[in-house]
Amino acid sequence: MAVSVCTVELLRPGSDLVRLLEGGGPADLLVACDDAPATAPAPLGVLGVADAVLLDDLDDADLEDDDEDDDEGDDRDALRRRAAELGLPDLAVHRLGLRTPLPPTAEADLVAAISELVGFDPEPGLYLLGPAVEPGRAGVERAVVDRAVQRVAQVYGIPLLRYRCHELTVVDAG
Secondary structure, eight states, rough: OOOEEETTHHHHTHHHHHHTTTTTTTEEEEEEOOOOOOSSOOOOOOOOOOGGGGGGGGGGHHHHHHHHHHHHHHHHHHHHHHHHHOOOOTTTEEEEEEEESSSEEEEEEEEHHHHHHHSSSSOOOOEEEOOOOOOTTTTHHHHHHHHHHHHHHHHTTTTTTEEEEHHHHHHOOO
16 A cells, blocks of 8 residues: 555656555555646636627536546546556556645545555555655655654554655755
């Protein structure tokens, strides 16, 4: 059972998380946050009056957003394919979908989600894999995830292992 702030830790080249998950058999990965957009949002445009659509002219079917569920399923499928390409075909990825920056109150949501995946009576041999946190260099998100992982490991008596995060594998030039 592993916990990550976002999918970057899984998908980046040379990931310590992937290295530790390889060869371990079936595993669950809880991804706490949705990934941040890769680019800045596009500027908003203003529609002219001639382009406006009155809501009264639309029926309920026009207002429903069916594509959102399809996009989410496509994201899950793409993530499963990427995990299989990394040599992790038995990795079950669970997305909690919390927004960034994580408020300190998100710790309770993380503890509940991790506990749900661990179950009432953890199987023998279960390990909890969480991000390594270096004081002063950990962001708010990583600190919240770290506290949640520590609480679950302590309450359930599960051994806690750490993986090096991207920030800890980059060497400062100065």
